[in-house]
Amino acid sequence: MNPPLILIADAQQDVRQDVRQSLEESGFRAMAAASASEIWDAMNSMPVGAVVLDAALRGPDGMDLCRDVRERSDVPIILVGANSSEVDRVVGLELGADDYMAKPYSTRELAARLRAVLRRGRNERALGVRRPTEARFDGWVVDSSRREVLAPDGAQVDLTAAEFALLLVLLDHPQVVIARPRLMELGGVRDAPSSDRSVDVLVSRLRRKLSHGGRPAPIVTVRGGGYMFSAVVDRR
Numbered sequence: 001m002n003p004p005l006i007l008i009a010d011a012q013q014d015v016r017q018d019v020r021q022s023l024e025e026s027g028f029r030a031m032a033a034a035s036a037s038e039i040w041d042a043m044n045s046m047p048v049g050a051v052v053l054d055a056a057l058r059g060p061d062g063m064d065l066c067r068d069v070r071e072r073s074d075v076p077i078i079l080v081g082a083n084s085s086e087v088d089r090v091v092g093l094e095l096g097a098d099d100y101m102a103k104p105y106s107t108r109e110l111a112a113r114l115r116a117v118l119r120r121g122r123n124e125r126a127l128g129v130r131r132p133t134e135a136r137f138d139g140w141v142v143d144s145s146r147r148e149v150l151a152p153d154g155a156q157v158d159l160t161a162a163e164f165a166l167l168l169v170l171l172d173h174p175q176v177v178i179a180r181p182r183l184m185e186l187g188g189v190r191d192a193p194s195s196d197r198s199v200d201v202l203v204s205r206l207r208r209k210l211s212h213g214g215r216p217a218p219i220v221t222v223r224g225g226g227y228m229f230s231a232v233v234d235r236r
Helices: 013-025 036-045 062-072 086-094 107-119 161-172 180-186 198-210
Strands: 005-009 029-033 050-054 077-081 099-102 134-137 140-143 148-150 219-222 226-229
Touching: 005 013, 005 036, 013 029, 013 107, 029 036, 036 050, 036 062, 050 062, 050 107, 062 077, 062 086, 077 086, 077 107, 086 099, 086 198, 099 107, 107 161, 140 161, 161 180, 161 198, 161 226, 180 198, 180 226, 198 219
Parallel strands: 005 029, 005 050, 050 077, 077 099
Antiparallel strands: 134 140, 140 148, 219 226
């Protein structure tokens, strides 16, 4: 099996070249893109495993491009930017990124984070994660083997890799209060302070997508505790 192809979209040519070489040495296939048009050309012509996207990319802005990529694809996105503040991480996640790294960053750490987002995405079965294939709750159907989420009316709901990983954790622990740090750990979210809002943003995104027909998603906020999946889960 070929290693996943990583698309590196960065405004700086030297960064594109260095990151591409480093990722190839780490066992990935990698290609570089310098603009939005090159990103779309690559994604339309070949299967891309993940995108490393520079927030400073221009024409359009890298942040806008992150949102556009997420609207068209569930490919894992690691957004990189010049700032390391919690605000930037939260904004990146709200736009649909699966992770955020501040420049300058270690290419070794980037490779580790890429493996993490791929692990909690499409490669889950190949890496030995074993769950019952199907879970049902409140008319919803979640098929982990096909990475498919169907609403009660049969419509398919697209989740990002991080959102899907979070949903699987909640389905594995129904009616159990899970503290934020533990939820981040189980979902494969990178290490962050317990006050970091990253997991809250992911929960908010998942809630919006699991709200249907005027009925809110069964994800309850437990003050001072964390989150709880309140629905009864039927495993098949």
